[in-house]
Amino acid sequence: QVVLVESGGGWVQPGGSLRLSCAASGFTFSSYAMSWYRQAPGKERELVAGISSGGGSRSYADSVKGRFTISRDNAKNTVYLQMNSLKPEDTAVYYCHVNFGYWGQGTQVTVSS
Secondary structure, X not given: OOEEEEEOOEEEOOOOOEEEEEEEEOOOXXXXXXXXXXXXXXXXXXXXXXXXXXXXXXXXXXXXXXXXXXXXXOOOOEEEEXXXXXXXXXXXXXXXXXXXXXEOOOEEEEEOO
């Protein structure tokens, strides 16, 4: 059974930082690319960042380049999203995704003063 559990969301002021984690189980984590998506109220879910199975290749949405960093620890079956210089427009529910079609339950990130 594939399970993805996100954590690390919360409220932060503009300019602040958060680190999201996604713990995976039920599949061979080190064999699959992983991604972070987000969905803001009234908007479609969008891809934020992706990382290859070995971690050597990473990609980012233009809106987060230079501010967010995706990483993974295959020994811990966990993928991370370090978010710096957060803006109010980063407010959304953030989801972990594995590329054969499973999603986590999401974690809320709220950026406001």
